[in-house]
Amino acid sequence: EIVLTQSPATLSLSPGERATLACRASEYVSSFLAWYQQKPGQPPRLLIYDASNRATGIPARFSGSGSGTDFTLTISSLEPEDFAVYYCHQRFVWPRTFGQGTKVEIK
């Protein structure tokens, strides 16, 4: 199966700072890569679909880039509600897989 490796595991930042999260796939996934945000007790919330498309209602401070095996999620200026765990997810092949997650915590 395709392994998605996210880095870093934890990102300690202050509100207003820029966050850059990486996801590397062990094999080619084209642009079929999504990013999710999850807060405790909630289902994952779709942020970015197919590498760079912001989902409905997602603020413009979230952006995604990449294709093939290397992808990035950027949060341009962290808001207090952005501190959460972020997962990348590939839907190129079965089994679909998720990265292990990056926790964005308040510094």
Place this chain on the structure above:
Amino acid sequence: EVQLVQSGAEVKRPGESLKISCSASGYNFRSYWIGWVRQLPGKGLEWIGIIYPRDSDTKYRPSFQGQVTISADTSISAAYLEWSSLKASDSGMYFCVREGRIFPDTDSWGQGTLVTVSS
């Protein structure tokens, strides 16, 4: 609007059977893949399996093959995840997920069903 509504939390004993459900609305249920994702307490997300309701084509992650059964009822637009004999290690949150296609037709998630297996 796509909506996925899952059945409520369950508390079971090891060895018991269980079938949880996901009721779909707002789209053509027969024509989209729908599946299940597990999240163990404090852990990440992993796909269990997925089904195409129109022809019941079903795929399982190898580690779940034979451990669970995924099914769908097109007459009521519902998907199911079933265990014949639960283990304590099955305790966790289970999400149903409808796969999207080309943007803006994106993935949709249910609210989750908490399964607790304890003697």
